[in-house]
Amino acid sequence: MDLAELVSRYDDRLRTDDFADVDASANGLQVGPDHREVESVAFAVDAAEQTVEAAADRGADLLVTHHGLSWGGIERVTGRQYDRIAPLVENDVALYVSHLPLDAHPQLGNAAGIADLLGLEDRESFGELGPEHVGQRGRAPDPIPTDRVRETLEAELDHFGQGVRVLDFGPERIEDVAVVTGSGVDWLDEAVESGADALITGEGKQKAYHEAREAGLTVFLGGHYATETFGVQSLQALADEWGLETTYIDAPTGL
Amino acid sequence: MDLAELVSRYDDRLRTDDFADVDASANGLQVGPDHREVESVAFAVDAAEQTVEAAADRGADLLVTHHGLSWGGIERVTGRQYDRIAPLVENDVALYVSHLPLDAHPQLGNAAGIADLLGLEDRESFGELGPEHVGQRGRAPDPIPTDRVRETLEAELDHFGQGVRVLDFGPERIEDVAVVTGSGVDWLDEAVESGADALITGEGKQKAYHEAREAGLTVFLGGHYATETFGVQSLQALADEWGLETTYIDAPTGL
Amino acid sequence: MDLAELVSRYDDRLRTDDFADVDASANGLQVGPDHREVESVAFAVDAAEQTVEAAADRGADLLVTHHGLSWGGIERVTGRQYDRIAPLVENDVALYVSHLPLDAHPQLGNAAGIADLLGLEDRESFGELGPEHVGQRGRAPDPIPTDRVRETLEAELDHFGQGVRVLDFGPERIEDVAVVTGSGVDWLDEAVESGADALITGEGKQKAYHEAREAGLTVFLGGHYATETFGVQSLQALADEWGLETTYIDAPTGL
Amino acid sequence: MDLAELVSRYDDRLRTDDFADVDASANGLQVGPDHREVESVAFAVDAAEQTVEAAADRGADLLVTHHGLSWGGIERVTGRQYDRIAPLVENDVALYVSHLPLDAHPQLGNAAGIADLLGLEDRESFGELGPEHVGQRGRAPDPIPTDRVRETLEAELDHFGQGVRVLDFGPERIEDVAVVTGSGVDWLDEAVESGADALITGEGKQKAYHEAREAGLTVFLGGHYATETFGVQSLQALADEWGLETTYIDAPTGL
Amino acid sequence: MDLAELVSRYDDRLRTDDFADVDASANGLQVGPDHREVESVAFAVDAAEQTVEAAADRGADLLVTHHGLSWGGIERVTGRQYDRIAPLVENDVALYVSHLPLDAHPQLGNAAGIADLLGLEDRESFGELGPEHVGQRGRAPDPIPTDRVRETLEAELDHFGQGVRVLDFGPERIEDVAVVTGSGVDWLDEAVESGADALITGEGKQKAYHEAREAGLTVFLGGHYATETFGVQSLQALADEWGLETTYIDAPTGL
Amino acid sequence: MDLAELVSRYDDRLRTDDFADVDASANGLQVGPDHREVESVAFAVDAAEQTVEAAADRGADLLVTHHGLSWGGIERVTGRQYDRIAPLVENDVALYVSHLPLDAHPQLGNAAGIADLLGLEDRESFGELGPEHVGQRGRAPDPIPTDRVRETLEAELDHFGQGVRVLDFGPERIEDVAVVTGSGVDWLDEAVESGADALITGEGKQKAYHEAREAGLTVFLGGHYATETFGVQSLQALADEWGLETTYIDAPTGL
Known part of the structure; x- marks a missing residue:
């Protein structure tokens, strides 16, 4: 081609x-x-x-x-x-x-990949950036205990033996989940305002701890790299469909 | 007063x-x-x-x-x-x-606190930000094996049972060390150009992995909170000297 | 509530x-x-x-x-x-x-309050500010002599014994009136271009004198505070309707 | 010439x-x-x-x-x-x-003219604007009762039969005086911080009332035009010295 | 009038x-x-x-x-x-x-005047500038040899004995032509992307030579003044229609 | 090396x-x-x-x-x-x-090269751009007739058979000369204010014609490429001195 x-x-x-x-x-x-x-x-x-x-x-x-x-x-x-x-x-x-087009895409994107892992339904755009969004939001069919969410994420995401970090300030069971992969704690307020129980993202930032604590929101930090492998693999699947030879290069950063 | x-x-x-x-x-x-x-x-x-x-x-x-x-x-x-x-x-x-005045202060500051831990000598300002600097740089009296640096930092900094993360791409022994506490990987290039063997900071960012790898620089990630307790404790010591009652509130974020 | x-x-x-x-x-x-x-x-x-x-x-x-x-x-x-x-x-x-939403509101606002005092009809938005307006414009049912306008305003607005100041450069009788309460002389040109006979506002500015003189526009300066008591009293009336206890604090500045 | x-x-x-x-x-x-x-x-x-x-x-x-x-x-x-x-x-x-060069000039300027009226001594620059100043500050040889200051200003400044307005929130006698002619209430905070008893300016603004009240500062509002006739008359005196024919055009605005 | x-x-x-x-x-x-x-x-x-x-x-x-x-x-x-x-x-x-409204106008404008000279058909707007365009594009009924285009332009445009300069890097015969009069080489890329064979403009700039050479586009430089006499003459014709006396002042710059 | x-x-x-x-x-x-x-x-x-x-x-x-x-x-x-x-x-x-460092250099630069051609003396910096200059200015030992200046420039600069263009609005003989190579007509006002008889540059712009005419300044347009070959050849000479093999690639644009 x-x-x-x-x-x-x-x-x-x-x-x-x-x-x-x-x-x-x-x-x-x-x-x-x-x-x-x-x-x-x-x-x-x-x-x-x-x-x-x-x-x-x-x-x-x-x-x-x-x-x-x-x-x-x-x-x-x-x-x-x-x-x-x-x-x-x-x-x-x-x-x-x-970059952002692939974070955001409702089917191919990184946030969609996390949402698929947890089987979230009633998806909608999340994570405002100007007129666009960079994440996804959805509801679990049944509320999931925080630990189960962490275990699911660790099973799929972890690459370096470092567990998924949890700022465990929300309800015991998680139902309404916002996802912005990579460095997404800047959307913590939007998650709170939208009524989410939890925000799943990659990297944390110092200020997120107190913001999550005060807002009563649970935050899962799955790693920047680890939460962003979904999008490029979706593009690989498309290239496969189009008849091209493809290969995935896994080079995790542990960050 | x-x-x-x-x-x-x-x-x-x-x-x-x-x-x-x-x-x-x-x-x-x-x-x-x-x-x-x-x-x-x-x-x-x-x-x-x-x-x-x-x-x-x-x-x-x-x-x-x-x-x-x-x-x-x-x-x-x-x-x-x-x-x-x-x-x-x-x-x-x-x-x-x-904030930055306390990161930067050559005696009272956060970076100075890390430099003190490692006994760095020949200190100078590091971490340009406009006309100011936000960190410190110095030399170890003798080159220190990377693992020993990590152990020293872990012994003093760690609060949540999470070890200090090392991007171990530099020389086996560390002599010339740049320090910017908190979120300091944006000064990775300045560390490389200045000839440092290692950069010590708090939080990482995804892009730092490949930048450190390609430059052959070792990066220690000690935690944002953990690397920034020194400055306020220096200010506490000053207040003690001035005859005020003082108290330190330890509220680690683990980030 | x-x-x-x-x-x-x-x-x-x-x-x-x-x-x-x-x-x-x-x-x-x-x-x-x-x-x-x-x-x-x-x-x-x-x-x-x-x-x-x-x-x-x-x-x-x-x-x-x-x-x-x-x-x-x-x-x-x-x-x-x-x-x-x-x-x-x-x-x-x-x-x-x-602030501006209350200056501008066609029924509740400050400019609307002045327009009501004078019984202006055929009201429309006046005072462009980006895509919004901050004042009102309307026509008196019959042209009113300048002195009668001044007397009406003084009767209703004055708080400190200082009369309403008039830059009397327009026609003898006022029919088409633009209103921007508070500090509104920056809309003097718009008043002239729209064909108004007079602009009613609160505070003056030095440059307004010659601009009004050269354009043949009459400007009434009723006082910043005095022209801006209408809006909050409209909001008070709404709160009364909603069943709340209300009180108005009159603290005139004389400016 | x-x-x-x-x-x-x-x-x-x-x-x-x-x-x-x-x-x-x-x-x-x-x-x-x-x-x-x-x-x-x-x-x-x-x-x-x-x-x-x-x-x-x-x-x-x-x-x-x-x-x-x-x-x-x-x-x-x-x-x-x-x-x-x-x-x-x-x-x-x-x-x-x-404009501002003439407001500010320590001998020829508008603020200097007001300071001369009140016989202020120990003059210094006042009214920071970037690296320059736009007013003057000085001390009365003896503290002057507020009413006497007002009367002196009215005797020299008033053109339209409108008295000088006083926001009388400072001490009974005025000694340390800041002057910014024209529209100078934006320097009210600087006047307070510098320890002035009063600020003399031309036009008021609505917000100045409460700021003066809360800071305990007296503000004299002498009129924009009336406080700014000094500078051009100083320039006229210079032209006279240089042997030119000169004439002063008095066109007061009452603002 | x-x-x-x-x-x-x-x-x-x-x-x-x-x-x-x-x-x-x-x-x-x-x-x-x-x-x-x-x-x-x-x-x-x-x-x-x-x-x-x-x-x-x-x-x-x-x-x-x-x-x-x-x-x-x-x-x-x-x-x-x-x-x-x-x-x-x-x-x-x-x-x-x-200025630009007259460059751009599809009937009265400068670019339209050049397009008329060459008898271009299927005209459309060319030369994006924000939401507007400043030129025209069209097709010759039959492909024209480059030299014929140059001769046609020289016959109509030249005022100072200086020929029309040609950067002759495109096809031998010109069919699809973009026109931005005056100083238009900044639209060279748009001409290439749109598939034009040639761009006709007034003044050149040094960087245009290699850009045209590498893109295989022919550029005609007819002179800034010479390519911009059409618009004002169209406005003259309108004034004639409206019954006004008119006169054209030809003051060529040779640039 | x-x-x-x-x-x-x-x-x-x-x-x-x-x-x-x-x-x-x-x-x-x-x-x-x-x-x-x-x-x-x-x-x-x-x-x-x-x-x-x-x-x-x-x-x-x-x-x-x-x-x-x-x-x-x-x-x-x-x-x-x-x-x-x-x-x-x-x-x-x-x-x-x-780029500009080479236009400006008083010995190695492009403007210096033109100044050398004409034997200008008493050189000084010309062509303000922020805190730097981008050209040179100097005096001919004896005033030179305009045509002689043109002929000298044509002999040395021309590559495409196009003569040097002259906007001949200054004195008959040229003594005080400002030079900004390339696209330098934006410094025409500085040339006039500095008392120069002529400005030598490369490319013209439409507006320069009337500006030169009204100011009584002669402008020589020697071509952008042609006036800017001096600087790189000076750098070549340096490289020769340093013992490197060198070669000059002449690729004139005729612009």
């Missing part, structure tokens, strides 16, 4: 253009020529030397990641940027990135 | 005015009348309902914290803000805050 | 949200907890130590004012802010504020 | 360039050719049709005013701007403007 | 208001009184001393130009601005300006 | 850091690894596909240009950026850029 065609298909599905004003990430094709025949595609959470080299080793024509290289523009192709871009160029691997 | 006198002493020692343009926190007196007799002072890392109530319970006239309530202005004294400010006002407890 | 219910009723009637981007005032609930039983409500033009103390003395659970305490955020709860907020908190008096 | 020479002399004396970043007014020559022989100069507080026509009638080559025509740029030379600029151009009258 | 009526007719036809946010030029009436009887109108590309004096010499009541005097506000009516505005005022010549 | 050493030498000589806030160009190393052995260096005015490929063909390890690839950040390494960066990376050619 021509690279331009593949980029166009992903951009359409993910509504890339709609996030242009709210996302610092330059979503869509970040590195590559206008046209190139693509047969093999690699998928990873982060674009970094480790994942770029793995993609090249596996003979990929394209690497698709959630976190890319251009956040508000690349000032210089030097230092770390050179070390990441050079192996892309030298090995003819293009780079396609989808 | 009159509150105004105490505020003035702290502001002078901490150079509060010099940080006015670089710190979102409204440092100095955040809540309280112009004048009040202060006999007893409580100290805590965070200003939150839990610590405000503890200060009131212990009969403090003033609470001194590192993290305060006003970050760029309080839009409304409602919700969480009301719940934190009301017990201050009702119990006649004033609130004094020092 | 629960405070949240009362706040919600006022916000709906006044379209508080629609003015969020054009008004520096944080309209709506400015000080208070999320929930509180409200039986008695006090009303005043300004939120200041004088009116807050009067509200507390009269046993109010809530004070409703036109001018509040938060204009772009409260940097610190110290000095004047402490002296105003502390008696609210200590006496369990919440504060609800409506 | 050549116009360029006269402009250069005034700009030097008034430090026009130093106020470029803090004053919206385009100070210095606002209307006129690079060179013109100037024999006769008119002086007025405001540049408006009334004063421009008077200057032309009196045969002036230059009009010097405190309030000019360009406040952040003239978008179009139409409407009011045309009506003011056209008679300047048609009658070969140039326009020189000095 | 009254000036206000004429201004209103032009503003309506040119959609002046719609360009208010995207054009630095203050379009519409730039210099003149609200009302004036207009019998004779002069037209020119630039408002400058040369054209203003010519308009006055020919007894015009109004000068209509494409480039005016106010680009973001006139700071002072001195120097060059005085030399241009004074003869307008002294000779009772008003100034009407239409 | 190591790339880092060469970059450091150029940055020091050109004072690269001092221009960081005034130049949109990311001056210094724009593409390349931290370290690389450099033996051969190519020099060109523009970084574009044509010059990058020529540098690769000639076996250069580094290309040094005046115009680079990053003007405020590279949003994506795609399209034109990919076509320029990919051959750099694939052929191991680094890119060093110096």
